[in-house]
Amino acid sequence: MSESDPRVVEKLEAMTPQQVQELIVRLTDFADWSIRTRARWMKRPFLPKGYDAGSLASEAITRALDPDGRRWNPENDPDLLMYLKSVVRSILWDLQKAAEKEALDDVDDDELERMKAKGSSADEELEAAELQEELLEYLKTDEERLVLLTILEGKNKAADIAASLGLDVEKVYKLKWQIKQHLRRRLDRSVSS
Amino acid sequence: MTRREDKYNESEELLDRLFEGLSENADVNLIQEELINSGIDMEKTIEDGQEIIASFLKRQKLAKGRAKFERIKKALADLHAGVTPSVEKARDAIARAVAGESSGHGFQVAHRKLESIEIEDLESLQDDAAILEFVLKFEEDEEGR
Numbered sequence: 001m002s003e004s005d006p007r008v009v010e011k012l013e014a015m016t017p018q019q020v021q022e023l024i025v026r027l028t029d030f031a032d033w034s035i036r037t038r039a040r041w042m043k044r045p046f047l048p049k050g051y052d053a054g055s056l057a058s059e060a061i062t063r064a065l066d067p068d069g070r071r072w073n074p075e076n077d078p079d080l081l082m083y084l085k086s087v088v089r090s091i092l093w094d095l096q097k098a099a100e101k102e103a104l105d106d107v108d109d110d111e112l113e114r115m116k117a118k119g120s121s122a123d124e125e126l127e128a129a130e131l132q133e134e135l136l137e138y139l140k141t142d143e144e145r146l147v148l149l150t151i152l153e154g155k156n157k158a159a160d161i162a163a164s165l166g167l168d169v170e171k172v173y174k175l176k177w178q179i180k181q182h183l184r185r186r187l188d189r190s191v192s193s
Numbered sequence: 194m195t196r197r198e199d200k201y202n203e204s205e206e207l208l209d210r211l212f213e214g215l216s217e218n219a220d221v222n223l224i225q226e227e228l229i230n231s232g233i234d235m236e237k238t239i240e241d242g243q244e245i246i247a248s249f250l251k252r253q254k255l256a257k258g259r260a261k262f263e264r265i266k267k268a269l270a271d272l273h274a275g276v277t278p279s280v281e282k283a284r285d286a287i288a289r290a291v292a293g294e295s296s297g298h299g300f301q302v303a304h305r306k307l308e309s310i311e312i313e314d315l316e317s318l319q320d321d322a323a324i325l326e327f328v329l330k331f332e333e334d335e336e337g338r
Contacts, residue, residue: 009250009253012246012249012250017243020242020243020246021221021243022221023242024238024239024242024243025221025224025228025235026216026221026224027242028228028233028235028238029216029219029227029228030212032231032233033208033212034209034212037209038205040204041204052233053228053231053233053238054234054235054237054238054241057238057242058241058242058245061242061245061246062245065245065246065249085209124202124203125203127202127203128204128207131204131207131208132207135211148211151210151211151214152211155214156213156214156217157217173217173218173219176215176216176217177219177223179215180216181227183211184227187208
């Protein structure tokens with residue numbers, strides 16, 4: 001094994017066991033969300049048998065620390081969790097591509113042309129707008145919908161959302177948690193084989 | 194619904210942005226509980242992640258130790274072969290090998306320690322076992338400081 005960037009070692013050694021545990025939990029949460037949301041575009045299960053958010057998080061950590069691969073560089077990406085999330089996206093992207101390639105073998109030429117035509121920017125915008133509508137439908141109260149819309153407008157922080165909607169900050173945190181729960185459950189589709 | 198082959202599409206970007214917005218300051222214990230309720234073995238996931246990081250750090254320590262050993266071995270081989278022109282230069286070379294740097298605190302400390310070692314004692318380090326013993330003794334003194 002070749003020697004890695006000493007800054008990586010330094011950063012990891014500086015983390016407490018609690019910080020490592022929190023990193024893994026938050027990464028797994030993102031992996032779980034990503035699997036559920038990516039499944040929307042897949043016509044068939046795209047994860048290997050037995051592979052779940054936990055496996056995905058572990059694979060991302062392994063890849064990020066592989067000194068012979070595209071490893072984490074703390075200078076370019078100071079936030080390890082953010083970097084690990086990008087690795088999760090990359091792994092899922094590869095899995096999706098592999099599954100789509102397999103699916104294309106079953107598609108005739110006319111269908112293939114229709115699928116290619118659908119990939120325009122205008123189509124993507126329409127799809128994103130439809131998705132927003134769908135997400136709003138999944139929520140139970142107007143307060144949840146307003147918070148979701150405010151986040152989609154680019155306001156992420158609870159304090160900003162609270163100020164904008166005239167709500168208590170703690171209430172916004174609670175609403176955010178509820179929204180995430182509703183969406184996670186509703187976005188779940190047939191994910192693994 | 195289909196996806197473009199060549200890029201991260203708008204809907205994926207929207208959903209990832211939403212995740213960030215909804216996760217701000219979310220309680221890690223609640224997240225863990227929710228993941229467990231979704232059927233994810235969080236005990237194993239956490240253990241696996243911790244093990245990957247611990248094993249990476251262990252391997253890095255070994256690789257660092259091995260690289261240091263090779264540097265010192267090379268500096269001593271140069272000394273034996275008469276490549277190093279003076280006792281002072283020999284100590285410089287070995288201090289660089291020990292510290293892994295040619296200036297700075299680590300280098301200064303190593304140099305000072307080497308000054309208390311006779312050059313004949315350094316010249317007597319001929320085989321791997323003797324060199325390893327020297328390195329370990331050096332590190333022991335360092336840790337005991």
